């Protein structure tokens with residue numbers, strides 16, 4: 675299990691970073707805002723802001739345990755019991771193997787801690 679493998683899964687395979695990075699005119703700003711969140715999705719359910727997935731202490735995932743992250747990623751349920759709305763694809767992500775999930779979490783924890791964009 676390596677950060678590199680997690681990066682591959684979170685990138686081209688499961689597209690976590692595309693949704694969880696703010697978008698500019700050229701698409702997701704992966705070079706400068708990787709994982710910072712803030713992209714707004716509008717749909718029939720209302721609008722949802724993609725959360726920050728960096729280890730930022732206030733805005734990011736620093737306070738979640740690995741177990742809490744796993745439940746959020748595969749079941750769409752936060753530690754406070756609240757359920758996520760679309761388009762977070764947790765039903766699809768539930769198919770990830772335990773090892774792949776560990777690699778993704780390892781990778782997220784390796785990201786540069788960035789604040790949520792304004």
Ligand code: HEC
Nearest residue numbers: 688689690693722723724725746747758759760761762763
């Ligand atoms: C199609 C876009 C999309 C993709 C792909 C996606 N997410 Fe999400 N994710 C979201 C949105 C939007 C939310 C917020 C849902 C809500 O608040 O109801 C979310 C919520 C989360 C949360 C909860 C964070 C928090 O603090 O509440 C985590 C953790 C997360 N995603 C991790 C991931 C990981 C890891 C992957 C890839 C394996 C991934 N997401 C793929 C859009 C996406």
